[in-house]
Amino acid sequence: MGRKAWFYRQLLSYMPVFFIVISFVFFVFFQMLGEQSRQGAIQANETMIQQAMRSVDNSLKAIDQMLVQELLFNPDMSGFFSGD
Structure with missing residues (x-):
């Protein structure tokens, strides 16, 4: 039982770090996706002009x-x- 308690304690102590890293990865992904979309819109506008x-x-x-x-x-x- 003591071994499982240690495992759960370790799991709970690293859980916030895991969520922070995953949140950061999602944030970077969506920022890159938004920038790529913005660049695509600019290129489409230039082509139309x-x-x-x-x-x-x-x-x-x-x-x-x-x-x-x-x-x-x-x-x-x-x-x-x-002039005629």
């Missing part, structure tokens, strides 16, 4: 090409800009 910028750039290029084409081939426009 780049795609939006490309879309706006392509739209502006199309407008520019259309205006240049109109200036080159529309006789009314060319007459206005040539």
